[in-house]
Amino acid sequence: MKKMQCIVVMMVLLIAGMSVTALAKEKAQVTPPQIITLAEISLPQDVKEKYAEQTVAVKVKATISVYGTIDGEVKIVTSSGDAAFDNAVIESIQKSVFSPAYSDTTAIASSIILPLHVKVEKNILEEQVNNEVQPITK
DSSP: OOHHHHHHHHHHHHHHHHHHHHHEEEEEEOOOOOEOOOOOOOOHHHHHHHHHTEEEEEEEEEEEOOOOOOOOOOOOEESSSOOOHHHHHHHHHHHHHHOEEEEEEEEEEEEEEEEEEEEEEEOHHHHHHHHHHOOOOO
């Protein structure tokens, strides 16, 4: 009887060990998508003037396809508070170039959240630049 119990215990341990090994499959190494080129944010003139010399925070969510392109809609997660500014950021993200996410060595689609801090430079009109006095060179 003891021999039979010992065999049953060994079989249970063997089966349990096999199950644990099957469940312990290594997790895939996931690499998130990367921005290769962020397209310029083309703000309308009135928005440039409104936010001149300021840094404006906007957070967007986008899905990057296996090809590194935007797949679907770019959504504002945290708005700048200005619809025109937000729309300019969305257009920029849609024109930007990304590398896809990878699971081990396989490209995969993934969603990312991008926190952006946009520094709006002071806009100098071209007319003002052309009217400046040029130094005389001899």
